[in-house]
Amino acid sequence: MTLRAIVKGVGHYLPERVVPNSEFESFLDTSDEWIKSRSGIERRHFAADDEMTSDLAEKAAKSALLDAGMDASELDAIIVATSTADLTFPSAATMVQAKLGMEKGFAFDVQAVCAGFVFALANANALILSGQAKTVMVIGAETFSRLMDWEDRGTCVLFGDGAGALIMSAQEGEGTNADRGILATDLNSDGRYKDILYVDGGVSTKSTGFLRMEGKEVFRHAVEKLAGTAHTALEKVGLCGEDVDWIVPHQANIRIIKGTAKKMNVPMDRVIVTVQDHGNTSAASIPLALSVGKMNGQIKQDDLIVTEAIGGGLAWGSVLLRW
Numbered sequence: 001m002t003l004r005a006i007v008k009g010v011g012h013y014l015p016e017r018v019v020p021n022s023e024f025e026s027f028l029d030t031s032d033e034w035i036k037s038r039s040g041i042e043r044r045h046f047a048a049d050d051e052m053t054s055d056l057a058e059k060a061a062k063s064a065l066l067d068a069g070m071d072a073s074e075l076d077a078i079i080v081a082t083s084t085a086d087l088t089f090p091s092a093a094t095m096v097q098a099k100l101g102m103e104k105g106f107a108f109d110v111q112a113v114c115a116g117f118v119f120a121l122a123n124a125n126a127l128i129l130s131g132q133a134k135t136v137m138v139i140g141a142e143t144f145s146r147l148m149d150w151e152d153r154g155t156c157v158l159f160g161d162g163a164g165a166l167i168m169s170a171q172e173g174e175g176t177n178a179d180r181g182i183l184a185t186d187l188n189s190d191g192r193y194k195d196i197l198y199v200d201g202g203v204s205t206k207s208t209g210f211l212r213m214e215g216k217e218v219f220r221h222a223v224e225k226l227a228g229t230a231h232t233a234l235e236k237v238g239l240c241g242e243d244v245d246w247i248v249p250h251q252a253n254i255r256i257i258k259g260t261a262k263k264m265n266v267p268m269d270r271v272i273v274t275v276q277d278h279g280n281t282s283a284a285s286i287p288l289a290l291s292v293g294k295m296n297g298q299i300k301q302d303d304l305i306v307t308e309a310i311g312g313g314l315a316w317g318s319v320l321l322r323w
C-alpha cells in the first residue's frame with residue numbers, strides 16, 4: 001500500500017465586478033481586439049475596495065468544504081498560495097483559519113507568484129505523505145488588481161482577481177499510476193530571471209510597487225519550461241502526454257496554453273481554458289480552472305490531470321494527479 005493525497009473537494013470564488021476589455025479603451029491606448037488576439041482575455045473580475053485576498057480565499061475555502069461535505073474542524077492545515085496577502089503579516093492562511101473558525105492545526109502562505117498553487121499543492125502532498133497532516137486545504141488567492149500600474153498597457157489589461165481551493169486528504173493506494181491522488185510533482189526556479197517579471201516595491205524597499213513585466217521574454221521561456229516540467233512529472237511515473245485526460249494550465253495567455261498543449265501532443269479539447277473569463281489570476285488560476293472544469297462537467301473522478309504553471313522568479317512546476 002502507498003499513501004496518496006487525494007482530492008476531497010474543490011471550490012472557487014470570483015469577485016462580483018466583471019471588467020470587460022472595452023473598459024480599458026476609455027483610459028488607455030488599447031483595444032478589445034488587441035487584448036483578445038494577443039492574450040485570449042475577454043474579461044476579468046476585480047475585487048471591491050473593501051474586499052481583501054483573505055476574503056476571496058475564505059469564500060473559495062467554504063465552497064470547497066461544501067463540495068467535500070466537510071467541516072473546517074476536519075482540516076489539519078491550510079496553505080494559501082498568494083503574492084498579494086492582506087498584510088505583510090500574519091499570513092493570509094492564518095486569517096482564513098480564523099475566518100473558518102478552525103482552532104487547531106496550522107496555516108501558512110506560499111509565495112511562488114503564478115506558480116504558487118503548484119508549489120503549495122506539492123507542499124501539501126509532502127505534509128500528507130510524511131504524516132504531518134491528514135487533510136490539507138490548499139488555496140490560491142490573489143488581488144493582483146492592487147499591483148497594477150494603470151498607465152502600463154502591457155500589463156494592466158492582463159490580470160484579474162479571484163480564488164480557488166482544493167481539499168487534499170490522505171488515502172491508501174496501490175502504488176500504481178492508476179491510483180487516485182497526486183502521482184508526481186516537479187518544482188523549479190531560476191532567480192537569474194528576476195528582472196523580467198517582478199514588483200518594483202516591497203516592505204524592505206518601503207513601497208508597495210507595481211508589477212513590471214517584459215512580456216515577450218516571459219513568453220519565450222513559458223512554452224518550453226511548461227511542457228518540460230509537465231513531461232518530467234509524467235515521466236516519473238512512466239506516463240506521457242497521450243495518457244492525460246486534462247491539462248489544467250496556468251491561465252496567462254491562450255497562445256502559451258495552445259503552444260504547451262501542442263508540444264505535449266494533447267489536443268485543445270483536453271485542455272481546461274478559463275483565461276477568457278478570468279484573465280491571469282496568478283496563483284488562483286489553476287484552482288479556479290479545476291473548480292470551473294469540475295462544475296461544468298468536464299473533470300470527472302479518475303481523470304488524469306496535469307497542472308503546470310510559470311511566473312515571477314522565474315518559478316515553474318507541475319503536479320500530476322488522478323482526480
Ligand code: UT7
Pocket residue numbers: 029030031034035038039114153154155157214215216217218219222252253256280282310311312
Ligand atoms: O503569469 C505569469 C506569466 N506571464 C505570462 O505568461 C505573460 C507572457 N507574455 C505574454 O502573454 C505576451 O507577451 C503579452 C500578452 C504580454 C504581449 O504579447 P506580445 O505578442 O508579446 O506583444 P509585445 O509585448 O511584443 O507587444 C507588441 C506591440 C508593442 O508595440 P510595438 O512596439 O510593436 O509598436 C506593444 O507596445 O503591442 C503593443 N502593446 C499593446 N497594444 C495595444 C502592448 N500592450 C498593448 C495593449 N494594447 N494593451
